Amino acid sequence: MSDTPSVKLEHGFADGTTAQSTGLSAGLSAGHTAPVMEEKEQSSPGELRYFRLSEIEEKNSFKSTWIIIHNKVYDVTRFLEEHPGGEEVLREQAGGDATESFEDVGHSTDAREMAADMIIGELHPDDREKIAKPVDTLVTTLHEEQSSWSQWLIPLLAAGVCQSRIHKDHKGRERSTGTCRGAQGCRGPQGRSVEHRRLQKSNMLDPVDGLLEPVSDEELDAEQDAARLRFMRERRRARSLPACTALLGDGGRKRVQFADTLGLSLADVKHFSTTDAPLVPHAVLTRHRSLQRAPQPLLVLVPCFPEIVDAQQRAQVQRVALEKLHVTQFEVRGQVLTCTEDMDAHVSVRYTFNEWLSHVDTPAARLSDRCFSFSVLAPPPWSASALHFAVHMRTVDGDFWDNNSGENYSLRYGRAHRD
């Protein structure tokens, strides 16, 4: 074993995979290294036609959509509607280099094989630099030299421990897929499982002599974070199940089969339409109805003054007097009696809904020589709590009021008496 950390460098794609390790099909395994051409050729050594970048860029229309992935040119025009990731993402990449986006999604082997059928040529070597991006470098730091046997024994031990632990903890809840993912998903940067190291830390697992070094809390946290991140990224990716021979359609073409993150096949597809009436489960409706509020009591304006009497007498004294009042849910209608020789007398009602912060004068209509009527629309109960008013008459002799002996006529919202 050596104390000096050694650094292993591998050239790879954006997601850290190498062309070899991803199992790419012919089209996608070409990698980034463009062949150095002595002369400008019209086709690649593999008999693929070369396209100039400008030519490809032009193929970005509703008629045709070409994209570049790893310097291969793909005509995806006919695939747009079929693309499980949607038409839009392909259109966005049309006429340009889609390598990074393609790899970021983590397309399955099936997807890569499908793509191979769409290759129509290669990007001309002279144009490759124009789309080239800095190549990511995967740096793996090894704190210790591991002997060849420890390199496989440690992961094996870790996977074993994870598996037995998960079986113990979850009592069969994570039987098949769960255990695999558990062992794989929680692998630390050095190829050793976090689960294994946590067990080691908590003394649930005896360190194997010479194989496991002591672990610090910071190291453990960093590993757990990295493992969590890796797990989230894995979960995000939709994976198609491996195409089996029974699924091969006409002409031996593989079909894509969708699966959820647990590997279960897609059972049904529901197309939502904006015209679809939402289907609310019965249980939800019942609960909703039971929670509905009881009907609110009807609120109306209720007079807060004694019954109107002696209108004749009051009219003689005050020249004007409220004679009758009729209140409904929507209006307050009143009748006014006057005592004046002025046939041009003007009768009105001054009222307020906001405690006289402001007021309105509304004219009363003449019903007969001495009688007038008025109507005030009732304000909604949530906008006012009371209505106050007084009756006014203007004659050649002056102004006269009936204001309920200086108190005004007041009505307040209250419950209506139901019969």
Ligand code: HEM
């Ligand atoms: C010839 C090119 C392509 C082929 C044949 C292809 C094929 C597929 C297939 C079969 C899937 C289903 C999942 C899988 O099996 O991996 C898929 C999903 C997807 N593809 Fe592509 N694809 C292509 C290019 C692209 C490009 C260039 C982008 C991005 C710009 C893209 C974005 C996506 C996305 C977002 C999903 C959905 C992934 C998810 O649901 O998590 N694809 N594609």
